[in-house]
Amino acid sequence: MxxxxxxxxxxxxxxxxxxxxxxxxxxxxxxxxxxxxxxxxxxxxxxxxxxxxxxxxxxxxxxxxxxxxxxxxxxxxGISVRVKEEPCVEPGEVPCDVCTGTQLKAVKSCLVCLISYCQTHLEPHQRVTVLKKHPLVEPIDRLEDRMCEKHDRILELFCKTEQVCVCLLCTVTDHKSHPVVPLKEEYEEKTAQLGKIEAEVPLRIQERKLKIKEIKDTVELSKKGAHKEIADARQALTALMGCVEKCLNDFNQMVKERLKSTEKQAEDLIKGLEQEVVDLTKRMSTVKQLLHTEDHLHFLKAFRSLKDPPPTRNWTTVKARPPSYEGALGKSLDQLEETLDMEMKKLHSGDELKKVQQYKVDVAIEPLPLSAPRFVMPVVGKKVKGGGQWNHSYYNYKQSSEIREDRNDLSVLARQGFTSGRSYFEVEVKGNTKWNLGVTTISGSISDQITFKPSHGYWILTCNKDGLVFSDDPAVRLPLKAELQKVGVFVDYDKGWVSFYDVGARVHIYSATGCTFSKPLFPILCREY
The missing domain is CATH 3.30.40.10 (Zinc/RING finger domain, C3HC4 (zinc finger))
Structure with a gap:
């Protein structure tokens, strides 16, 4: 057998x-x-x-x-299945969805079955006629993300109108009238667009680096000019005593404040430019990574956040404006003469003029010159909410004492404006923590909806709980070391200057230069409750 x-x-x-x-x-x-x-x-x-x-x-x-x-x-x-020469799945790799027990590394993912297979379990797709027709791709994790949430069909098309991936059923329902293309076609188009972005980013970075160098060079020149002006002033004034020494200190303070303002402005510009360089560098890195991915869905989803460049500032017209010191020494000497003359009048005059001059400010800080009209108006007091007083006084070249009060919030606008020359006025702000003060080209009623900006005809210094702000675009925040008692405003119509001073501390607060005036300017004061 x-x-x-x-x-x-x-x-x-x-x-x-x-x-x-x-x-x-x-x-x-x-x-x-x-x-x-x-x-x-x-x-x-x-x-x-x-x-x-x-x-x-x-x-x-x-x-x-x-x-x-x-x-x-x-x-x-006691036979157990041993899969020879097939690697087990490692961290970060796609596991086989069919393996039980020890999972093996997937070698392909089926876009129809939505399952990833190791080499052994892939065999039916290589043998069975029907399964051979299933599209196989490199292993992909989370295949369920490729399914349309509404129709439970694979996402294989791209809607041009709404810029989203859709399934075949979407094209006959929600996206019926929208043009659609295969994912691969849209992938190739977006890849080309991303390539252009990749080429543009280095150019933008280079432009900003050049602008940074330009601003730094401007600041350096400003420093040299400031040091030269201080040295010239020291040589001319060191021989004087008393008021002359005070004049020198005030002059130095003005130059340093202007330089500080220029440096602060440059620092803000440089920070903005450097931040854009960092953002653009990160964007370029992300773009490069995305260009190397073959995952069409991930690419198109990420592309929506990268196709448009991040909002950046147009730096082509931005410049760090160096402070002007032209004629500063001569004006300081003129102011010194006026100061000495005022002191002499205080000693020899006991009439009403002496009382009026108590309201005048001995501001020996550029750009206020001797020739600027400095006529004090009678102090106007008006009861406001809370029982307090709001005092204001104006100086202008017409010596006009007419003012206009608008509405019930004590907004005050001078009736008489000026169209040339230099003018100076002061306002007592003691005890008031919310106010707007400056000049405007608006001669009529003040609108509740108005925005205080030079582009709207307002050159305004604002005080609120956050401190001092010059209302520009963007706004310029200013340090406030102590409570203001009285604020002086100087305007040079022809040169386009509007300057603000802390009268009590004899300190320059801020100057807006390079302004263009084409209409009469009116002093304006707005009190906020």
């Missing part, structure tokens, strides 16, 4: 559905064996019941029982 060949291989004892060693094997009426769970899961997904191997059709779902003999064979030989 010939002996039976009892040499078994793992292939003889493996389920053709899961490709693993049989687990509770059952036999179909046609004689083929499968894992009990595998064959039932297979039939649960079908509308008809047939054998996965021979395709024999059963009219009713067979009542299967465990093949006891085959189960004993599996247990006796």
């Amino acid at each position: 010939a002996s039976a060949n009892t040499s078994w291989s793992e292939e003889n004892l493996s389920c053709t559905i899961c490709l693993e060693v049989f687990n509770s094997p059952v036999t179909t009426p046609c004689g083929h064996n499968f894992c009990n769970t595998c064959i039932h899961n297979f039939w649960d997904e079908k509308l008809e019941y047939k054998c996965p191997l021979c395709n024999e059709l059963f009219h009713t779902r067979p009542d299967l029982r465990v093949n006891i003999l085959l189960s004993e064979v599996v247990d006796r030989f």
Whole structure:
């Protein structure tokens, strides 16, 4: 009697559905064996019941029982599936969705099944005719993200109108009239656009670096000019005593304040430019990373945030304006003469003029010159909410004492404006923490909706709980070391200057230079409750 060949291989004892060693094997009426769970899961997904191997059709779902003999064979030989020469999944790699127990590294992902397969479990897609038609791609994690949330179909098209990825059913529903293209076509178009962005970013960075150098050079020249002016002033004034020494100190303070203002302005501009350089560098890095991805969906989703450049400032017209020191020394000497003359009058005059001059300010800070009209108006007091007083006094070249009060919030506007020359006025602000003070080209009523900016005809210094602000575009925030008692405003109409002073501390607050005046200017004061 010939002996039976009892040499078994793992292939003889493996389920053709899961490709693993049989687990509770059952036999179909046609004689083929499968894992009990595998064959039932297979039939649960079908509308008809047939054998996965021979395709024999059963009219009713067979009542299967465990093949006891085959189960004993599996247990006796103790066979386990060993997948040779296939790597296990490492951190960051895509695992096989079919493997049970130890997961192996996926080698392909099916865009129809939405499952990633290792080499072993990919075999049906390489053998079965129907499965061969499924598009396979490099392993992709989270394949469910590629499904349309509304129709549960794969996202394979791109809507040009709404710039989103859509499925085939979307094109006949929500996006029926919208032009759509395959993802690959849109990917290639966006890649070309991103390439242009990549080429533009270095140019923008270079432009900003050049602007930074230009501003730094301007600041350096400003420093040299400031040091020269201080040295010239020291040589001319060191021989004087008393008031002359005071004049020198005031002059130095003016130059340093102007230089400080220029440096602060330059510092803000440089910070803005450097920040844009950092942002653009990060953008270029992100663009480069995105250009190397082959994940069309990830690329198109990320592209929406990168297609438009971040908002940046137009730096082509921005310049750091160096302070002007032209004629500063001569004007300071003129002011010194006026100061000495005022002191002499205080000693020899006991009439009403002496009382009036108590309101005058001995401001020896450029740009206030001797020739600027300095006529004090009678102090006007008016009761306001809370029982306080709001005092204001004007100086202008017409010596006009007419003022106009607008509405009930005590907004005060001079009736007489000026169209040339230099003018100076003061306002007592002691005890008031919210006010707006300066000049305007608006001669009529003051609108509640008006924005105090030079572009709207207002050159205004504002005081509020946050401190002092010159209302420009952008606004210029200014340090406030102590509570202001009285503010002086000097205007040089022809040169385009508007300057503000802390009268009590004899300190220059801020100067707006390079202004263009084409209409009469009127002093304006607005009190806020």
